[in-house]
Each structure stands twice: as structure tokens, then as C-alpha cells.
Amino acid sequence: MAEENKKSDNSIYKYLECIGFGCICSLGVILLIFSIGHYVVMAAHLPFKAVEPLVTFAGAAGGFSAGFISSALYRKKGMLNGFICGIVIYAVMLISNLSYGNSVTIMAVFKFLLVAISSVLGGIAAVNKKKKRKIY
Numbered sequence: 001m002a003e004e005n006k007k008s009d010n011s012i013y014k015y016l017e018c019i020g021f022g023c024i025c026s027l028g029v030i031l032l033i034f035s036i037g038h039y040v041v042m043a044a045h046l047p048f049k050a051v052e053p054l055v056t057f058a059g060a061a062g063g064f065s066a067g068f069i070s071s072a073l074y075r076k077k078g079m080l081n082g083f084i085c086g087i088v089i090y091a092v093m094l095i096s097n098l099s100y101g102n103s104v105t106i107m108a109v110f111k112f113l114l115v116a117i118s119s120v121l122g123g124i125a126a127v128n129k130k131k132k133r134k135i136y
Contacts, residue, residue, distance in 0.1 A: 082123025
């Protein structure tokens with residue numbers, strides 16, 4: 001009985017570890033996209049309104065990478081992994097947005113749906129991908 005509890009505790013920790021690692025890696029992807037986007041916006045002298053699509057794209061790409069990485073590590077429950085990662089990534093984006101004094105608008109709901117759907121798709125893609133075969 002004690003071994004069953006220990007096994008389920010390890011499973012929960014592994015699950016949370018996979019989700020945490022996926023979210024941290026996706027924040028790196030978002031940061032990379034922001035860095036490239038910042039360079040393009042500054043070099044081309046684009047208006048500030050050009051940043052909004054960049055933020056939306058970065059959120060979607062970060063959500064996809066979070067769902068993909070966490071589900072690839074855990075190798076099951078791709079939709080659930082992706083959805084939880086999407087919620088975490090969106091929460092970070094929302095807190096960042098609210099810290100600048102912005103309010104929650106209908107665009108924020110759209111971004112949540114986009115991040116959630118892309119992270120779920122990333123989770124499904126990771127679970128369904130074929131494993132590499134070693135060639136000897």
C-alpha cells in the first residue's frame with residue numbers, strides 16, 4: 001500500500017515537472033520571438049500598433065511549444081498537458097499586461113483562446129509523433 005502511494009506521488013511530481021519545464025522553455029521561445037520582433041520593428045521604424053500581432057503570434061508559438069515539450073516529456077495526456085500549459089502561459093501574459101495598467105478586453109479573451117488552442121495542438125502533436133528509430 002505504501003508503494004502505491006509512493007508511485008502516485010512520483011507520478012504527480014513528474015507530471016508537474018514536465019509542465020513546468022515546458023512552460024519555462026516556452027517563455028524562452030516567447031522571449032526569442034520578442035527579441036527578433038523588436039529588432040524588426042525598430043529597424044523598419046514601424047508604428048507601435050505593429051507590436052500587437054507580434055504579441056499574439058508569440059503567445060501562440062509559446063503555447064504550442066509549451067504543450068509540445070511538456071507532452072513529449074510525459075508522453076501521455078497531450079490535451080490536458082497542453083491546456084494546463086496554455087493556462088499558465090496566458091496567466092503570465094495577463095499578469096504582464098495588467099502590470100502596465102491595461103484592462104482586460106475582448107482581445108484578451110481572444111488571446112486566451114488562441115494560446116489554449118495552440119498549446120492543446122502542441123500537446124496532441126507531441127503525443128502522436130512517431131519516435132525516432134535507431135539505425136545500427
